[in-house]
Amino acid sequence: MQVIDSCLHRIMAExxxxxxxxxxxDMNELLCHIKEKNPLDYRVSSEHPFYEYKIKxxxxxxxxxxxxxxPWNGHDNVTGGYIVVREDGEVLCYHIYNRNDLENYLLNNTxxxxxxxxxxxxxxxxxxxxxxxxxxxLQIRFKK
Numbered sequence: 001m002q003v004i005d006s007c008l009h010r011i012m013a014e015x016x017x018x019x020x021x022x023x024x025x026d027m028n029e030l031l032c033h034i035k036e037k038n039p040l041d042y043r044v045s046s047e048h049p050f051y052e053y054k055i056k057x058x059x060x061x062x063x064x065x066x067x068x069x070x071p072w073n074g075h076d077n078v079t080g081g082y083i084v085v086r087e088d089g090e091v092l093c094y095h096i097y098n099r100n101d102l103e104n105y106l107l108n109n110t111x112x113x114x115x116x117x118x119x120x121x122x123x124x125x126x127x128x129x130x131x132x133x134x135x136x137x138l139q140i141r142f143k144k
Contacts, residue, residue, distance in 0.1 A: 003073075007040055011051060011054055015030045019112045019114075060106060
């Protein structure tokens with residue numbers, strides 16, 4: 001995440017916390033909450049879309065090849081475009097040059113999913129020397 005932005009891990013942590021605070025899973029809705037709270041204290045008076053820009057870049061890089069199992073080098077695995085087949089059968093084609101359209105689609109059609117707690121013990125409390133943490137997981141999926 002730090003390859004995309006040095007503060008992206010903090011932004012995603014805030015989004016994940018907001019997901020658990022509000023019960024909201026829609027990525028666009030969570031982003032709206034984060035923009036209102038401005039947890040990284042960006043100068044929002046200029047109306048620059050700091051959070052939106054960073055989240056869209058993250059979603060785009062995930063769609064184009066970024067995977068959790070390997071370090072991200074910033075090189076897309078997609079060279080021409082991206083095809084999305086919606087549940088109703090409609091086929092959407094996004095050419096790499098239509099980056100903004102692809103990013104908007106991803107933001108408006110993804111959600112944070114709560115993983116199965118039993119499988120990897122997500123949500124469990126663990127500690128060492130009086131310091132306790134909760135094991136959380138972030139999964140981003142397309143809406144149905």
